[in-house]
Amino acid sequence: MNESTFAPGGGQPGLAEHAAGLPGEDSGTRLQAVGSVAVRTFEARLAADRDSDLPEHGLSYAEFPYGSYDDPDAEYEPDPEYAATLAPDAARQRRERVGPTGRPLPYFPIPAPLGEHGPAQIIAMCNQKGGVGKTTSTINLGAALAEYGRRVLLVDFDPQGALSVGLGVNPMELDVTVYNLLMTRGMSADEVLLKTAVPGMDLLPSNIDLSAAEVQLVSEVARESALARALKPLLPDYDYIIIDCQPSLGLLTVNALTAAHSVIVPLECEFFALRGVALLTETIEKVCERLNPELRLDGILATMYDSRTVHSREVLARVVEAFGDHVFHTVIGRTVRFPETTVAGEPITTYATNSVGAAAYRQLAREVLARCPAA
Incomplete structure (x- = not known):
């Protein structure tokens, strides 16, 4: 191909x-x-x-x-x-002009450059099921937004450190990570921040140490707001902060939802992934009611889609039927380029800049800019 x-x-x-x-x-x-x-x-x-x-x-x-x-x-x-x-x-x-979701496909224009930056819009990339494209979408959406002149911070909030690895960072060689930013009093984000190879995009890395935070935060006062407190000083410096959540609905994910303004749910077009969306939406509603009244569901992003299979088409149709306009018009198809970019340690927008995968994430970036503009 x-x-x-x-x-x-x-x-x-x-x-x-x-x-x-x-x-x-x-x-x-x-x-x-x-x-x-x-x-x-x-x-x-x-x-x-x-x-x-x-x-x-x-x-x-x-x-x-x-x-x-x-x-x-x-x-x-x-x-x-x-x-x-x-x-x-x-x-x-x-x-x-009908998109893969079966709805009329809007035109998302290329955004104009910004005269000034911040405060940041915080987006949690969340799904309790693993392997649905959260990390891939975080990296490539962030890179596409940065390509359009937005300042972006990616937060690796998964103890597996997949986001860090996907950007060419070895988590085992890190002295300080987002774990230290959460748990060490007096530590500033500048001590943890890493510059990526993508201009305008920075990273708060993670490694297995973060798994200890879930246990240690239990005894902390306002434990659900630890990440929000850590990110607050960074809001004026960025337009978008995207949090790559771990595949669970534990305390770390609740922290991410408490800090976020909005949620994007990557959803593999497969039946088991579809089953978990109802539980996730319940969790989002609880966080909205009890911890973060401003939290909203910005969209469900269909990933790993292949219309040559009846199953993919049926799953996507059921998602659109259930969630309507909450489903992004942009759909991410399957391509071998995505696993290749993980090995290369860079986004698809730079690894294969003219590929269909890069074009899809650029369209997603334009749709995100339309759905959840920076404050």
């Missing part, structure tokens, strides 16, 4: 046309009409790549068009093999 099927810069609508000239230039060979929508075909995209003078890594953020330059009617036709994983009828999806 050819992964490099989207335009430089992540397949933004109208981006290649804006970079190369007016949309009408050379349109006879590069665009074809599909209904009322201008679509760049996969074959034409390959030809354009060969003729393009754009750098391989795509456009920088400063070169992204936004606002009135966006063309919501221009789309890119993905590799047919990949299109089958997102829509059983790709032609209908393009013609009627």
Whole structure:
């Protein structure tokens, strides 16, 4: 399967046309009409790549068009093999602008740069089931937001330290982690913060020491608010703080929900993952009632989706039926690029910048900016 099927810069609508000239230039060979929508075909995209003078890594953020330059009617036709994983009828999806969830797909414009930063919007990436894409989504959503000029802090709040590993950090070599920030009086976040290879994105790392915090916090006063107190001094420095929660509903997860303004629930399109969502929503409601009245469910993010299987389609349809507009329009499909990025220790937006996975998380970042804008 050819992964490099989207335009430089992540397949933004109208981006290649804006970079190369007016949309009408050379349109006879590069665009074809599909209904009322201008679509760049996969074959034409390959030809354009060969003729393009754009750098391989795509456009920088400063070169992204936004606002009135966006063309919501221009789309890119993905590799047919990949299109089958997102829509059983790709032609209908393009013609009627219907997303994988079966709902009309809104257009999420490229955001304008910010004049100033902060205070941060805190998002908890939470699901008590493991292996549903929490860490992958935290890394790649954070990187995509940073690519759009937002300052992002990722918090590894899982004793397994998967988020740290996914960003190229060896948890066993760390002297101080988020555990020390929680449990050591007088320690500042600057002593724990690590810079990542992604400009504008920082990390609060974790390792197995954090598992001790769940026991030690039991005897603390206001133990559910320990993380909120630790993050409070950092709010003016960032636009988004994303917490990667552990796969359980224990005290650490309650801490994350108490500190957060909103929750994103990554949900693998599989039956066992679907069963746990009801229990998670009950926990969110309890935290909202008793600890954090401002907490809200921003969305359920469907991950590991493959429409070639009836099971994936049925699970996604049931989620949309049950949660309606709380389900993100963006759906993350299966691709081998995600496990490759874990080995490489970097986000997919830098490891495979023109891949369909990178394009999906860039679209998710734009949808998040629309759903939960920074304060």
